Amino acid sequence: MSEALYLSGWRYRAVILSVVGAAFGYLGFSLWAGWQAVGSAVARVGMGGIVLALLLSLVNYGLRFLRWQSYLRAFGHTVPWWPSLRIYLAGFALTTTPGKAGEALRGVLLKPWGMPYPQSFAAFFSERLSDLFAVVLLALFGLTLYPNAWPLIGLGVGLVVSGLFVLSQRRLLERLLELFSWQHGAVLGLIKHLPQVLLEAQRCHRLEMLIGATLLSVIAWSAEALAFHWILQWMGAENSLAFTVFVYALSMLAGALSFMPGGLGGAEALMVTLLVWKGMPNGDAVAATVLIRLVTLWFAVGIGAVFLYFGNRMVLGRG
Numbered sequence: 001m002s003e004a005l006y007l008s009g010w011r012y013r014a015v016i017l018s019v020v021g022a023a024f025g026y027l028g029f030s031l032w033a034g035w036q037a038v039g040s041a042v043a044r045v046g047m048g049g050i051v052l053a054l055l056l057s058l059v060n061y062g063l064r065f066l067r068w069q070s071y072l073r074a075f076g077h078t079v080p081w082w083p084s085l086r087i088y089l090a091g092f093a094l095t096t097t098p099g100k101a102g103e104a105l106r107g108v109l110l111k112p113w114g115m116p117y118p119q120s121f122a123a124f125f126s127e128r129l130s131d132l133f134a135v136v137l138l139a140l141f142g143l144t145l146y147p148n149a150w151p152l153i154g155l156g157v158g159l160v161v162s163g164l165f166v167l168s169q170r171r172l173l174e175r176l177l178e179l180f181s182w183q184h185g186a187v188l189g190l191i192k193h194l195p196q197v198l199l200e201a202q203r204c205h206r207l208e209m210l211i212g213a214t215l216l217s218v219i220a221w222s223a224e225a226l227a228f229h230w231i232l233q234w235m236g237a238e239n240s241l242a243f244t245v246f247v248y249a250l251s252m253l254a255g256a257l258s259f260m261p262g263g264l265g266g267a268e269a270l271m272v273t274l275l276v277w278k279g280m281p282n283g284d285a286v287a288a289t290v291l292i293r294l295v296t297l298w299f300a301v302g303i304g305a306v307f308l309y310f311g312n313r314m315v316l317g318r319g
Helices: 009-033 035-074 081-094 101-113 117-145 147-167 170-181 186-191 193-204 207-234 241-258 266-277 282-295 297-318
Strands: none
Touching (some): 081 101, 101 117, 207 282, 282 297
């Protein structure tokens, strides 16, 4: 079977425009921060630190790919690891779309491998849900710094555990589908598709698989949070690991909830605000934020753009 990564016409132009548009937006944010401040941050972190942060980002991508492969196997599709990895990484080219929805592009690239769109979308949905659970758990871990927040931590963990349990119960999801099946109207028409997606994704939501996927997700996002912690330390900040994890996880949640491309704006604003609140100079806080986003978000976008571009060229060359 051809291992093509191929988009044509408006789809390919949409990918390029999305990446370029988000890049210009981030360039504006970086210019506002001041290249001197960012350059100073890079100098203090050093090339060794930058490389280490990039390696931790690769750990994040690698663990998430292992999770993705487990989802594909759950649907009965055994895509060889190399073409599957190329497809998975190519999806990062659209990380800068609102809610990372553009990463569903993988469904288009998996179609030649015989995977129907409903299944690839369900796998994408499961991936986003697993990331959400992981980031929420990391944010709750950061709250352990504050004893008054412990009841909230207990409530949050309870909600996550309850969510994992509900998703693993197919009969409950079928009842939800029946509940919405008789409803009418545009809004309810959209809502009633959610149980259908959950039913399709339920193959990825067996309890043991949910636990394994959540564990992989927690470790994956912890790797990037650790990179952020080390960057702050190298820049002279004296924040605890728990606080840094809290800042990183909460900023990722804010970015996702903002529905801005790649969480741009929302994630950065909260990250800078929390660092300044903790006593970090404003210029350093902005520079550290720009730096961590470059070695996590934009590193992923760059990798995705490369795999998508060369995948298209290979297919067009054979055509």
